[in-house]
Amino acid sequence: MSQPVAHSPKEIAKISRWMVTPPSPINMIRRHRDLRNASRRHFYVRKGHASGGMSGAPSYTSEPGPDERRLAIALPSGHSSSTSFGTLIQRGSGLKVALHNQQDGARRATYGRNASVAGEVSLSTTNGVTSVLITLEGKATGISGLTKLLHTELLHESLILWENGRTYTCPSILPFNFVFPAHFTDGKSGPALALPPSYDSTFSLHDMRVRCVYELIVQVMRSRWVPNKSLVIDINYVPRALPARTVMDAPFPFFDTIKSAAEEWFQMNATMASKAPSRLEAIHCTLFIPSIRAFTKETTIPFFLQLSGSIASMLALERHTNAPPRIFVAVKRQVVIDSGISPRAVRTYTIGTGLLNSVPPGYVPVHQTPGESSMTDDYEGEIQFLSTLSTSSFDIAKLRVTDFVVLTIEPQGSAAFLFERLTQSEGIRIVTG
Numbered sequence: 001m002s003q004p005v006a007h008s009p010k011e012i013a014k015i016s017r018w019m020v021t022p023p024s025p026i027n028m029i030r031r032h033r034d035l036r037n038a039s040r041r042h043f044y045v046r047k048g049h050a051s052g053g054m055s056g057a058p059s060y061t062s063e064p065g066p067d068e069r070r071l072a073i074a075l076p077s078g079h080s081s082s083t084s085f086g087t088l089i090q091r092g093s094g095l096k097v098a099l100h101n102q103q104d105g106a107r108r109a110t111y112g113r114n115a116s117v118a119g120e121v122s123l124s125t126t127n128g129v130t131s132v133l134i135t136l137e138g139k140a141t142g143i144s145g146l147t148k149l150l151h152t153e154l155l156h157e158s159l160i161l162w163e164n165g166r167t168y169t170c171p172s173i174l175p176f177n178f179v180f181p182a183h184f185t186d187g188k189s190g191p192a193l194a195l196p197p198s199y200d201s202t203f204s205l206h207d208m209r210v211r212c213v214y215e216l217i218v219q220v221m222r223s224r225w226v227p228n229k230s231l232v233i234d235i236n237y238v239p240r241a242l243p244a245r246t247v248m249d250a251p252f253p254f255f256d257t258i259k260s261a262a263e264e265w266f267q268m269n270a271t272m273a274s275k276a277p278s279r280l281e282a283i284h285c286t287l288f289i290p291s292i293r294a295f296t297k298e299t300t301i302p303f304f305l306q307l308s309g310s311i312a313s314m315l316a317l318e319r320h321t322n323a324p325p326r327i328f329v330a331v332k333r334q335v336v337i338d339s340g341i342s343p344r345a346v347r348t349y350t351i352g353t354g355l356l357n358s359v360p361p362g363y364v365p366v367h368q369t370p371g372e373s374s375m376t377d378d379y380e381g382e383i384q385f386l387s388t389l390s391t392s393s394f395d396i397a398k399l400r401v402t403d404f405v406v407l408t409i410e411p412q413g414s415a416a417f418l419f420e421r422l423t424q425s426e427g428i429r430i431v432t433g
Contacts, residue, residue, distance in 0.1 A: 085102060093229045118176070133160055138154035139155075154196070199391045200213070214234075216233040217231070254359075264290060274418060282313070289302075297432075305379040309374060323415075325411050325412055331350070331352030331430075337398065385430075404425040
């Protein structure tokens, strides 16, 4: 790595005078030349050398040394500046709508928080046109069978692009520009709520359909004997959010990272109780997940699970039965509709599944004293989100879409008569990234 060269006092004086003294045209040219030459001397230093008698720069590397461990790494997001943008064209009913600043190859226009919804409406003919109106509309709906559970207007903004009575005739191309709001008000005096992202539960819930949809509607009104024209364009609203930090790049082996970076883990505790008349002691269950508890849909969530208890209890759960307990670690999404116009509706479905592997014991739980007669079973694993996941969690009071890490342990065989089934959950947040 080359070491930059400092400016000489003479050059610094010239630059200072340039910044504080109004230059004459001749001096402006001279000083511009001085700055250019100084800039060249600043950047064009031969690799591996430093002037002014300075020692060579130290050697740097992005790879950890033998006694170091990488805890996190920032990866390029899907919103990197290398993405190419252009114009998306939608056609129908003799109308053409051009939507600017859209990703090349996209099939539907996508907008973020406070984004500009800009474009042009092109008319195949202006004969008989009396007005041209464009509306940005959004609504949240929920239906179960034939029962309407929810209907909330999220957004309704209209622009008159042209109408009769103006001093000029209707042009064939009409530009428009909206600003996608970040908030909406539910009712006339309700609180301001964050506008929810586009959402559709059609392929996730079989007995209830919940949607948050946004549309651009173009309407062309024409004289009495000529039919009107309209075009409805579905658009996506995806307000971007980022987790405060990334998940550790190398979280395993867990016994190393819990010592060197304990703040990176969040601990969930649960107890698997024994059934009467069994006198077996309860089994302690500890699940560790990343403490950030906010993940993008591309993130793989690492976790560590430990079951610990007395030797008798652990043998009864796992060793003295032909079937070990069934253990599930998953991310589940809960959809709650509480609109007040119908009974509260709750549905849950899985959006991420975990794979776990047994590892040798090594972590000593805090509730266990040294020398205590006990056993532990340890597992490490990762949760992968479904590829169909496209929406972050949100809450607009009448409709809540929230996410949880859920631990489920089901005793099998004879152990099912000795221990209760365990389910423990912890709220997390899915963000766009």
